[in-house]
Amino acid sequence: MTSLFLLGAAEGGLFDFDATLPLMAVQVVALTFILNSLFFKPVGKVVEEREGYVSTSRAQAKEKLAQVQKLEEDLKNQLKDARQAAQKLINEAEEDSDNLYKEALALANAEANASREEARKEIDSQRASALNELKDEADQLGELIVSRLLEAK
Template sequence: MTEWTILLAVEETAKSGGLFDIDATLPLMAVQFLILTAVLNAIFYKPLGQAIDGRNDYVRKNLTEARERLAKAERLAQQYEEELAQARKQAQSAIASAQEDARKIAQDKLAQAQGEAGAKREQAAKEIEQQKQETLSSLEQQVDDLSRQILDKLLQV
């Protein structure tokens, strides 16, 4: 009896159109599928797409800003390096100028000191000559006195 029931059900199914019965359910399923797709698109995919687009815009904007900052930093670094090179050149020229000025001042002081030393040497030589003359005249006078005394003593004898 069960085998008969199954055979009857299969026969009944075969008469009604087979495994897929194309009637009003196919368009209804297609409409349901389209509505479900539209709802899912509106609820899940559009916000997700907007979030992804927003993130892409954010990343693109940050990447552009980072490139601009990097270019600006490179320009500033180059400018600072040029300024540093100029400052070094100015410092070297200032040092060379200061050394030249110090050398000139040292030469002037040396010449002045040599001049003062020469003047003092000449003054000392004059004083020595004067003292020598005074001493010689004093000695001559003493010699004259001693000579007279010797003569006097010789003449008295």
């Protein structure tokens, strides 16, 4: 123990190298092992499971986002196609409507022209018959005047 005195350590002091140091080392190792097996491993497992869940959730979210973007693009294309088809139908309907209008207008004009021509022919025939009647009446009246003048003389 004299060598311990040379190092400046007194018995029971701060640097006492008796059996307490290895006992404390064994206690620290045992405590570390116990804490590791009771607390750190279960907590580590929970943390790893949580990380796994988070990473799989993120991967699934990325996949779903990609699917949503693909579906959105498909729907946009379908909407674009539907709009084009609708516009085409509208244009065709407008053309058909214009053609029907033009046909109806041409038919109405033809009927109006035919009716006008028929009315003109009827008026001309009525005028001709009226002129013939007037001529006949004028001839009769002229004969009547001549016959009365001759009788009066």
